[in-house]
Amino acid sequence: MTAESEQKGQSEQIGRIENGIVIDHLPPKVVWEVARMLRVYESSNGRVSLGDNYGSQKLGRKSFIKIEGKSLSAYELNLVALFAPEATISFIENGAVARKQVAAIPPQLEGIIKCANLGCVSNSPVEKVVPRIYYSREKNLFTCHYCCYPFKRDEMRIVDT
């Protein structure tokens, strides 16, 4: 067994769940941001496992999240694509994969990411505006509803929770 496949086996065993959601093939280091964005610790009595920097045949290095006893909507799970377009999302029932979802960034994001224009009214601490951002898959570009400022993924910031 190579070191890579040994690690792959480890990632499958760690936090193994009977019923829940596995978000796999996240790039290394983003796991914490994804967990924060999905608020995986809120209203959940089940186990939550985060793994970072594991070996992956697909990505070289990867991270993953396993969540037990908390349901997430298709919209919420699609938000994973903000950080990881290659992510795989599996719904586990009775220890087996019941179905999968391919994450795709939703065309409208409400209260998820901030406008990259610091002068935008939605970034003002006085105004307390919930940011509304549109995503164009065709242009791979975000645009602010309020100031129309367009920005790319590398300028993206998640709203404070």
Next chain:
Amino acid sequence: MDNLQKRFLGRDVISIRDFSREELDFLFETAGLVESRKADYAHSLEGAVLAPWFFEKSSRTNTSFQLAMHSLGGQCINFNVDTSSVGKGENLKDNARMLQGYNPDFAVIRHPKDGSARLFADLIDAPVINAGDGKNEHPTQAMLDLYSMRKAFGRIEGLKVAMAGDLKYGRTVHSLALALQKYCNCEALFISPESLRMPAHIRDELSSNSFNFSELGVEDLGKSLGEVDMIYMTRVQRERFPEGADGDELYRKVTSQYTLKKSMLEGAKLRNHFVIMHPQPKVDEIEPSVDETPFAYYYEQEKNGVPVRAALLHLIGGGKKK
């Protein structure tokens, strides 16, 4: 009512992007009528109320909107940010909700934050007109600029326009550049200090729409005059610079870098009908002696704010003409 007129009814004016070339031309034709046949429009918006909601200083925009509303038989209410609850820390959303409760027919907003006009429009039923949102846009200024160009040159198509000065923080040049790209064969020269270049996202948008533009440093201001039909000067927007000593230093550095001088005009081989425009107020970026030359068009330009804004209000409000 024809189809173009219907498109204006009740609409917000937030970004110049939202207006097609056809709609802008229709607005300018209406502005021409409003200007030449004032009496026909004198009762257009009788009984209607406009709320000029200015959170930043304004001379021309505020005054011309109020004059435009009065010329159509409408009224304006008074709002003074210095004596309002904004000084007590009230946010824009609460302020907008208050105005919504008073149910005006139009709200004209100017605010220091980018995107504030869209926020306001989301909260108010009446049509909202952006009179300048931070460093973002000033769409009605671009409308009056285009109208002025039509009057000065008889056309907009094919004109080459230099925009000089603070292109980073100047919202008028953002709206004007986005408006010019709607007209065939127009071209722009952006002349600015390196630190005040036209923002990348606007340059990208212009490029993606195949709009022809180039960029020059302020040292090329004089020699660029012979290459263009019009130069649009702008002042440095001190109020948009960072606060504190760093902002002061940057401001001092860039303000000393460019001034349009009479000697530059005398030394250039200017195109026929060459004019100088400026959204005003001007400070030191145009030498006072230039005001007396036949090229200074900015005093004519500022007059055009009234008919253009009156035409816009008339069309949005579904006004009746005699």
